[in-house]
Amino acid sequence: MVLLECPNCGARNVAEFRYGGELKPRPAQPMAGSEESWVDFVFMKQNKLGLQAEWWYHRAGCGIWFMAERHTKSNQVVKTYRWQPAEKAS
Amino acid sequence: MSFKLISQALNRNQPPPRMWRQHPLKDRYDVVIIGGGAHGLACAYYLAKEHGITDVAILEKRYIGAGGSGRNTTILRSNYLTPEGVRFYDESLRLYHQMALEFDYNVMFSKRGHLTLAHSDGAVRTMRRRAEVNRLQGVDSRLIWPEQLKALCPPLDVSENPRHPIQAALFHPPGGVIRHDAVVWGYAHHADRMGAEIHQLTEVSGIRVEKGKVSGVETNRGYIKAGTVLNATAGWCSTISEMAGVKLPVTTFPLQACVTEPLKPFLDVIIVSGSLHVYISQSDRGELVMGASVDPFASYSMRGSLGFTEGLAGHMLELFPSLANARLMRQWAGLCDMTPDYSPIMGFTPVDGFLVDVGWGTYGFKATPSSGKRMAELIATNKTPELIHPFRLSRFYEHDLVGEKGAASVSN
Numbered sequence: 001m002v003l004l005e006c007p008n009c010g011a012r013n014v015a016e017f018r019y020g021g022e023l024k025p026r027p028a029q030p031m032a033g034s035e036e037s038w039v040d041f042v043f044m045k046q047n048k049l050g051l052q053a054e055w056w057y058h059r060a061g062c063g064i065w066f067m068a069e070r071h072t073k074s075n076q077v078v079k080t081y082r083w084q085p086a087e088k089a090s
Numbered sequence: 091m092s093f094k095l096i097s098q099a100l101n102r103n104q105p106p107p108r109m110w111r112q113h114p115l116k117d118r119y120d121v122v123i124i125g126g127g128a129h130g131l132a133c134a135y136y137l138a139k140e141h142g143i144t145d146v147a148i149l150e151k152r153y154i155g156a157g158g159s160g161r162n163t164t165i166l167r168s169n170y171l172t173p174e175g176v177r178f179y180d181e182s183l184r185l186y187h188q189m190a191l192e193f194d195y196n197v198m199f200s201k202r203g204h205l206t207l208a209h210s211d212g213a214v215r216t217m218r219r220r221a222e223v224n225r226l227q228g229v230d231s232r233l234i235w236p237e238q239l240k241a242l243c244p245p246l247d248v249s250e251n252p253r254h255p256i257q258a259a260l261f262h263p264p265g266g267v268i269r270h271d272a273v274v275w276g277y278a279h280h281a282d283r284m285g286a287e288i289h290q291l292t293e294v295s296g297i298r299v300e301k302g303k304v305s306g307v308e309t310n311r312g313y314i315k316a317g318t319v320l321n322a323t324a325g326w327c328s329t330i331s332e333m334a335g336v337k338l339p340v341t342t343f344p345l346q347a348c349v350t351e352p353l354k355p356f357l358d359v360i361i362v363s364g365s366l367h368v369y370i371s372q373s374d375r376g377e378l379v380m381g382a383s384v385d386p387f388a389s390y391s392m393r394g395s396l397g398f399t400e401g402l403a404g405h406m407l408e409l410f411p412s413l414a415n416a417r418l419m420r421q422w423a424g425l426c427d428m429t430p431d432y433s434p435i436m437g438f439t440p441v442d443g444f445l446v447d448v449g450w451g452t453y454g455f456k457a458t459p460s461s462g463k464r465m466a467e468l469i470a471t472n473k474t475p476e477l478i479h480p481f482r483l484s485r486f487y488e489h490d491l492v493g494e495k496g497a498a499s500v501s502n
Contacts, residue, residue: 015397019387021341036487043339043430043486047328049390072342073390 001075007082008062020055022046048072109275110282115289115311119147121469122307122316124294124330126150128159129447130322131277132462134286141470144285149309151293155274158324161424162455163347163381165360167204167265169224169231171496174480176227178460183264185459193276197268204265207363209254217260220496234261243359245410252408254365265360267371270455297333304443318469320445325425327448336439339486340427340449343384344391346398348421352376366405384426392423426451431491436465437474437482453497
């Protein structure tokens with residue numbers, strides 16, 4: 001991967017960006033979750049081999065956090081988009 | 091010499107031509123080890139040697155030593171930061187020191203002396219702390235200053251000229267390098283001779299769990315029943331564990347390394363810089379073996395990148411200006427399973443009979459003998475040995491992490 005498409009700035013050198021890890025949905029009811037579910041949220045990873053939704057930060061550009069869908073074996077980025085919060089957290 | 095050659099040619103009892111044999115796959119084994127790298131083979135070796143368990147199959151997707159065992163930069167050391175880490179890696183280093191004798195096979199271990207450079211006040215402080223932790227555990231490790239460093243390694247630029255001048259270094263005399271393929275082959279040979287079966291080109295596609303207990307593994311060569319299944323993979327450890335329904339706190343990053351063309355021997359120590367994220371040693375063939383920290387984003391890709399080459403070359407020239415005309419010969423990458431606390435994960439999982447020896451990040455190869463020995467002990471006794479208790483998977487749920495900031499990918 002050499003270029004990454006920033007939703008604001010267009011295709012830029014990947015060195016301008018910082019990787020922010022895989023997308024993990026936050027527990028919908030933070031106070032209700034057990035301690036174990038918080039450990040899972042904080043530490044456990046899917047670490048997917050395949051298409052992964054993940055965070056990126058355009059640190060040397062416009063400074064937004066956005067999402068990318070990337071294949072973790074080929075590093076091919078399928079699409080990038082602004083993060084949309086779920087309609088209603090279930 | 092020539093007479094021996096002729097007599098060998100006429101002798102019907104030829105020495106065994108293969109270091110390990112091929113076997114038909116049985117439908118049941120006491121222990122199935124997934125991953126034919128140094129860790130899996132070492133575990134099979136110690137299972138047979140110290141516990142008499144020989145009904146063992148090692149399943150390897152490709153050929154043995156194809157993954158991290160053949161992609162690391164072969165540096166061995168035990169000067170870590172946490173007492174738990176130092177104790178564990180030191181046992182490993184001591185087992186490496188006697189490995190050639192134990193195997194009756196030349197693993198080309200070369201005790202070099204390991205130097206970790208500090209380029210800032212903060213780094214000097216951390217080095218001093220590491221030296222004290224190491225010495226408390228009986229590990230030879232001390233802080234030295236630029237003049238002493240210059241005497242140990244004349245080509246190193248210890249002047250005030252570089253952007254990050256060297257202020258001090260952590261000197262660890264027992265550190266060394268070894269031939270990593272020979273380590274894999276040595277373990278494979280002896281595990282095979284004692285009865286363990288090595289199955290190459292055997293890919294695991296599923297793990298069956300019945301009532302919370304593992305019952306067997308599915309492979310591209312058929313189903314195998316197993317009493318115990320050990321996940322000793324790197325790079326694919328999350329994928330394999332997921333087959334058994336076990337979650338792991340692991341993210342896989344590639345780590346790139348490269349070698350230069352062979353040069354005259356001029357570097358007889360190992361130089362590491364945590365702040366510049368580079369390490370270098372000279373192999374017995376004269377090539378400079380150089381590596382960096384993990385790539386900036388998680389991936390299973392093992393392709394090289396220009397960013398790595400540029401960064402590494404720039405930092406290396408700050409340390410060794412005389413290398414300006416050296417040419418790179420090869421570049422490769424291996425997969426590092428990083429954990430949140432930079433310590434490995436060894437031992438039991440919530441699934442009965444499914445064990446893990448994973449999360450080896452940038453420190454897997456140097457841990458091989460000890461991890462094999464202790465995982466074998468765990469399998470044989472069904473109890474976690476004291477030495478690897480700190481590295482259990484449940485530490486994340488018990489909030490008892492082992493923050494190993496002395497690992498290669500961490501700047502300190």
